[in-house]
Amino acid sequence: MRGHGRIIEYALxxxxxxxxxxxxVAAIFSILxxxxxxxxxxxxxxxxxxxxxxxxxPEIILQNxxxxxxxxxxxxxxxxxxxxxxVGKIVPRYWGYYYDSLTSANYTLMAVDADDxxxxxxxxxxxxNGRIPQTVGECAIGSGxxxxxxxxxxxxxxxxxxxxxxxxxxxxxxxTSNSAIVTNDLVVLTKNDLVKFFNMPxxxxxxxxxxxxxxxxxxxxxxxxxxxxxxxxxxxxIELTRTYxxxxxxxGGIVLTxxxxxxxxxxxxxxxxxxxxxxxxxxxxxxxxxxxxxTSDVLQLKFWEGTIVSLSSFLTGLILAYAHxxxxxxxxxAPVLKGWSVLFPKFQPMxxxxxxxxxxxxxxxxxxxVAASIVPSWKxxxxxxxAVMR
Amino acid sequence: MLKTKLFAAxxxxxxxxxxxxxxxxxxxxxxxxxxxxxxxxxxxxxxxTDVAFWTEARYxxxxxxxxxxxxxxxxxxxxxxxxxxSIVPPSQIHGAQ
Amino acid sequence: MDAVIRAExxxxxxxxxxxxxxRAVAGVxxxxxxxxxxxLKGPSGSGKTTLLGLxxxxxxxxxxxxxxxxxxVAKLPERFLTNVRRKTFGFIFQHFNLIRGLTVSExxxxxxxxxxxxxxxxxxxMEEILGKLDLTAKLNVKIEKLSGGQQQRAAIARALINxxxxxxxxxxxxxxxxxxxxxxxNIITALNKEGKTIVIATHDPLIYEKxxxxxxIEMRDGAVKEAALL
Ligand SMILES: Nc1ncnc2c1ncn2[C@@H]1O[C@H](COP(=O)(O)OP(=O)(O)OP(=O)(O)O)[C@@H](O)[C@H]1O
Ligand SMILES: [Mg+2]
Numbered sequence: 222m223r224g225h226g227r228i229i230e231y232a233l234x235x236x237x238x239x240x241x242x243x244x245x246v247a248a249i250f251s252i253l254x255x256x257x258x259x260x261x262x263x264x265x266x267x268x269x270x271x272x273x274x275x276x277x278x279p280e281i282i283l284q285n286x287x288x289x290x291x292x293x294x295x296x297x298x299x300x301x302x303x304x305x306x307x308v309g310k311i312v313p314r315y316w317g318y319y320y321d322s323l324t325s326a327n328y329t330l331m332a333v334d335a336d337d338x339x340x341x342x343x344x345x346x347x348x349x350n351g352r353i354p355q356t357v358g359e360c361a362i363g364s365g366x367x368x369x370x371x372x373x374x375x376x377x378x379x380x381x382x383x384x385x386x387x388x389x390x391x392x393x394x395x396x397t398s399n400s401a402i403v404t405n406d407l408v409v410l411t412k413n414d415l416v417k418f419f420n421m422p423x424x425x426x427x428x429x430x431x432x433x434x435x436x437x438x439x440x441x442x443x444x445x446x447x448x449x450x451x452x453x454x455x456x457x458x459i460e461l462t463r464t465y466x467x468x469x470x471x472x473g474g475i476v477l478t479x480x481x482x483x484x485x486x487x488x489x490x491x492x493x494x495x496x497x498x499x500x501x502x503x504x505x506x507x508x509x510x511x512x513x514x515x516t517s518d519v520l521q522l523k524f525w526e527g528t529i530v531s532l533s534s535f536l537t538g539l540i541l542a543y544a545h546x547x548x549x550x551x552x553x554x555a556p557v558l559k560g561w562s563v564l565f566p567k568f569q570p571m572x573x574x575x576x577x578x579x580x581x582x583x584x585x586x587x588x589x590x591v592a593a594s595i596v597p598s599w600k601x602x603x604x605x606x607x608a609v610m611r
Numbered sequence: 612m613l614k615t616k617l618f619a620a621x622x623x624x625x626x627x628x629x630x631x632x633x634x635x636x637x638x639x640x641x642x643x644x645x646x647x648x649x650x651x652x653x654x655x656x657x658x659x660t661d662v663a664f665w666t667e668a669r670y671x672x673x674x675x676x677x678x679x680x681x682x683x684x685x686x687x688x689x690x691x692x693x694x695x696x697s698i699v700p701p702s703q704i705h706g707a708q
Numbered sequence: 709m710d711a712v713i714r715a716e717x718x719x720x721x722x723x724x725x726x727x728x729x730x731r732a733v734a735g736v737x738x739x740x741x742x743x744x745x746x747x748l749k750g751p752s753g754s755g756k757t758t759l760l761g762l763x764x765x766x767x768x769x770x771x772x773x774x775x776x777x778x779x780x781v782a783k784l785p786e787r788f789l790t791n792v793r794r795k796t797f798g799f800i801f802q803h804f805n806l807i808r809g810l811t812v813s814e815x816x817x818x819x820x821x822x823x824x825x826x827x828x829x830x831x832x833x834m835e836e837i838l839g840k841l842d843l844t845a846k847l848n849v850k851i852e853k854l855s856g857g858q859q860q861r862a863a864i865a866r867a868l869i870n871x872x873x874x875x876x877x878x879x880x881x882x883x884x885x886x887x888x889x890x891x892x893x894n895i896i897t898a899l900n901k902e903g904k905t906i907v908i909a910t911h912d913p914l915i916y917e918k919x920x921x922x923x924x925i926e927m928r929d930g931a932v933k934e935a936a937l938l
Binding site: 226229233237267273274279282312318342345346347363400401404406409428460529532536543558559560561562563564574576 | 612614615618621622625626628629632633635636637639640643646647649650651652653654655656657658659660661662663664665666667669671672673674675676
Binding site: 508512 | 814
């Protein structure tokens with residue numbers, strides 16, 4: 222091994238002289254990388270999966286508005302809507318929320334209309350143990366609901382909103398936990414049960430889903446709908462995905478902000494390194510120059526010192542982050558993500574990785590660190606070494 | 612040169628581990644494509660619009676259905692007491708149209 | 709006379725143009741004869757260290773020429789100056805300037821790290837030199853664990869590792885007692901017998917009163933007061 226290799230060897234020797242200091246720097250660096258990339262990994266995985274899934278959402282959902290509030294929508298709209306050019310299948314949705322005081326959790330109730338031919342395909346849902354309810358008195362629940370109520374298949378499921386409005390359902394299906402991202406808090410029951418339970422007028426639905434034959438005409442169709450019903454609100458699929466895009470970017474930003482303290486501390490540390498080297502380091506650089514090292518040799522040494530610490534920390538941090546997010550379900554981030562959500566779904570995030578994010582992280586952490594190792598030595602390395610003679 | 616060798620070994624092992632993790636992530640995603648397709652069809656036939664992460668408020672459970680656009684309804688930047696409320700941004704989409 | 713190094717009318721000014729401007733070396737012309745021991749003597753502050761630094765290409769003169777092996781190095785860019793220093797000179801510093809935390813062998817081999825020399829050869833050279841200087845037992849000991857005299861010898865070993873033609877020493881006896889100073893002189897004369905040119909800056913009579921010291925340059929206030937080639 223010659224010149225270059227020996228400078229690396231010397232950089233390692235030099236670092237190992239201050240083992241405790243350099244190991245703690247590396248540990249802090251690794252943890253910081255682990256935290257930052259955990260957030261990035263998790264947000265990207267959630268976002269990718271969500272956007273992929275919601276791509277199958279209805280093209281348009283029509284909500285009715287009354288006096289500036291969301292209202293049940295009259296079913297009579299449907300005939301007018303089907304007259305609009307380009308409109309495909311129109312299906313009303315019946316759904317709502319139920320607060321279960323027993324478990325202090327909110328459930329989302331959704332109806333299937335077993336009598337309606339257009340709703341038949343719901344029976345084909347695969348990710349369920351058991352089946353979708355077919356007759357009055359049956360229900361299917363999400364795995365989160367099953368877990369919090371400690372109930373299983375064929376058990377009874379009781380919900381009440383008073384003496385008139387209550388249902389006692391038999392559980393005929395439980396959604397599998399790998400679908401929890403969309404089904405965790407669902408209670409699916411027949412339309413008749415839901416309408417009775419919520420005491421909804423028979424001529425109204427919660428909202429209406431509208432398929433559009435040609436996806437490029439969605440906005441035109443939406444405009445026509447608004448012209449027909451100025452107090453209605455069409456929600457387009459593209460808005461829906463943009464909403465989620467926003468939420469995950471925002472959420473990631475908020476979590477990153479929470480770790481601002483850690484980032485700031487690290488930046489101060491880098492700044493401190495970058496703005497000056499101590500007398501001892503300056504002296505050592507002087508000695509190296511005096512015994513025949515060139516400026517470029519010294520800068521190479523500093524480059525390697527910075528690279529050794531930051532590269533190994535970076536890789537370690539990434540490994541920790543991957544394990545944390547995709548093998549341990551991001552346990553340390555869960556409390557932050559959860560908020561007050563009682564029914565936060567437990568599921569293994571799909572390991573969608575964005576290499577671009579990793580490169581960005583690399584350029585925002587490793588590169589400044591290496592630069593901060595080299596730059597301050599520059600002056601010492603370029604000045605004449607005669608200072609060490611006295 | 613012992614230290615250099617140890618260090619190089621360390622870096623190579625870490626890089627290999629990362630590469631392995633990446634490959635496993637890609638293959639997991641690939642393997643789970645059928646499962647994703649099933650989930651997609653679940654969303655389609657059940658006509659779902661949102662993910663079931665946060666169940667504490669209407670606009671956190673169904674951000675896409677919440678009344679972002681009506682006056683005063685559940686405006687997510689209003690002072691409220693749900694932690695998740697602080698992380699759901701007001702929609703710029705509707706205002707922009 | 710065959711001179712390895714010639715200084716022609718060199719001056720070194722520190723803090724030029726400022727209120728605390730110092731003319732540490734003022735218009736000095738000296739010759740360092742090949743294969744002999746030259747002593748720079750003079751009181752404290754007379755400019756010995758500064759002149760030694762100029763001769764050894766540690767810094768460049770403000771004015772004048774430094775001719776090493778027939779080539780003027782005063783105007784050379786930094787890189788080339790380093791190269792000349794690396795090939796020609798071995799330094800023994802007043803404060804040793806060893807790097808704490810490294811072993812004796814690492815300290816000694818340090819000058820050769822960035823060069824093209826083969827590691828085995830480098831190792832061999834180091835062992836050989838440390839053997840001569842009686843430090844073989846301390847090869848893998850941290851430098852700061854050594855006594856003052858041993859550190860001095862480690863510093864000498866480091867100065868010799870690049871097989872320099874000229875060895876420069878600044879106050880080499882400053883931290884040594886009489887016996888150790890004697891040992892040091894023995895080492896230096898032995899090196900001289902091997903053919904190395906030696907320059908010592910000192911005000912220790914123990915050195916410059918030795919009969920075999922050939923060439924004494926006496927300095928005062930940055931200028932040569934008397935140069936006697938015995
Ligand atoms: N970097 C510097 N900046 C300013 N003045 C300096 C510098 N280096 C040396 N001097 C001054 O130059 C003069 C000569 O210093 P030098 O170190 O060469 O003396 P010396 O003969 O080696 O003294 P000593 O015997 O005490 O080591 C002194 O007055 C010193 O203060
Ligand atoms: Mg001096």
